[in-house]
Amino acid sequence: MSLPAARRTSPTAADPHDAERRTRPALPGRFTGPSHLPGGAGYDEQRRSLNPAVDSRPAVVIEAGRAADVRAAVVAARELDVPFAVQATGHGTHVPTDGGILLKTSALAAVLVDPARRIARVGPGARWGDVLTAAAPFGLAPLSGSATSVGVTGYTLGGGVGWLARRYGFAADSVLRAHVVTADGRLVTASREHNPELFWALRGGGGNFGVVTSLEFRLYPVARVYAGALYFPIDTAAETMARYRDWVDTVPDELSTALLLREMPDSPDIAEPIRGRRVLTIKAMYAGAAAPAERLLQPLRSIAGPALVDALRPIRYADAAMGGTAARHLDLYRRLPDTVLESLLSAYTEPGSTVANIEIRHWRGAMARPAADAGPVGHRSAPFSVIVDGRDPELIERLRPHGVGGSFLNFLTDPTRTASAYTAADYRKLREVKAQYDPDNFFRVNHNIPPAR
Ligand SMILES: Cc1cc2nc3c(=O)[nH]c(=O)nc-3n(C[C@H](O)[C@H](O)[C@H](O)COP(=O)(O)OP(=O)(O)OC[C@H]3O[C@@H](n4cnc5c(N)ncnc54)[C@H](O)[C@@H]3O)c2cc1C
DSSP states (O other), X not given: OOOOOXXXXXXXXXXXXXXXXXXXXXXTTSOSSOEEOTTSTTHHHHTOOSSTTOOOOOSEEEEOSSHHHHHHHHHHHHHHTOOEEEESSSTTOOSOOTTSEEEEOTTOOOEEEETTTTEEEEOTTOBHHHHHHHXXXXXXXXXOOSOTTSBHHHHHHTOOOOTTHHHHOOGGGGEEEEEEEOTTSOEEEEESSSSHHHHHHHTTSGGGSOEEEEEEEEOBOOOEEEEEEEEEEGGGHHHHHHHHHHHGGGSOTTEEEEEXXXXXXXXXXXXXXXXXXXXXXXXXXXXXXXXXXXXXXXXXXXXXXXXXXXXXXXXXXXXXXXXXXXXXXXXXXXXXXXXXXXXXXXXXXXXXXXXXXXXXXXXXXXXXXXXXXXXXXXXXXXXXXEEEEEOOHHHHHHHGXXXXXXXXXXXXXXXXXXXXXXXXXXXXXXXXXXXXXXXXXXXXXXXXXXXOO
């Protein structure tokens, strides 16, 4: 089938009213799922992004009722020459779909688990909570992230770093197969055997190469873990941060940790000793039993002193809610010299600080040992990420020379920095694959990778 070429306009360039006039009469009867037009019931709810800076005004929102609706929506957007975007949950939507077709996949949330092959196959609307629930009865775990509400497909296409990533790698590394509607309206299989370049690009390249209608990936035999958080007074933060930086080199891949400087909410849900206080937190997950985990954590405990609250415990992986929010500003670091640690701590503790939370997370492990044909998740060897939650441009500038200069797609809210999520070689190759599968840049309402000329 041949479809008209997409205009090479910016995602927001179309006149929303013109697009709406053209789109409205062309839609009836095309889709099995409901459509929402501006002013109609459901429109505002369906177009919502979790990023408060994004106020999308699509000409229409189409809720896919069947996988065939995905293809129908791509074909309609091509025919009408309007922008097109896909959204499962809105957790990672940072570009508005003004005047275009916004395809919602939330209803296509089926999850199938094959316990013998340790594989899950999910629809594009599935959230991690759905997969955790389906896999746990078999003692299996997906490489999910910190929040069960995040969409599996968006998370995985953006790399996907979770609390088992040091043990088993990025979620993208465990993908086995995807069914994809490409920019020319074909439904294709991407796997090692079929469309291998597309398969490579999907495993880290985000939503640039097509709409995934089903995703198949590995599960792992992790039923129970030792996980949670330890909360300490902020007084020993300087010593604990320095010890943490060196200590992480000694721990096995089974142990994932993050050190946070956090302001705890002043809420009755929070334990009294830390309620409304600024504290140092160590989050940890050990893929194994409590005793060896505690032996590993001992050097940190000995520096940080008695915990105000000790919430580490043996728990089902599926129930280990580790908490987490979308990153405001994440950078990757090869080293954390004293000057970086001191800058972070002083920016956090100085009077009138605008920094609410800081997270230093330990990466590496299996993430840094990709298979030969692994996808383009960039900067794999960086051992640390640092998230600064709050507005402190001076701090960001002071830290910048120490970072690797790269980011991670899933934690990038600024779409103009998309290239920074990849190595230069991978980014070049991504642009070539884009030119092959989407030469008109039809899939551009996202963290866009433009096609190579
Ligand atoms: C509370 C919270 C916690 C998070 N924790 C983690 C974490 O621990 N680890 C981590 O790696 N990331 C994490 N993230 C980031 C998250 O992985 C990204 O925001 C991801 O894009 C969310 O995907 P989604 O489908 O839920 O979002 P959506 O907004 O629905 O989609 C985001 C983008 O994904 C692409 N996409 C979605 N569905 C499809 C599809 N079917 N086909 C093609 N492209 C598609 C599109 O480009 C779309 O714009 C977190 C985010 C939040 C808000």
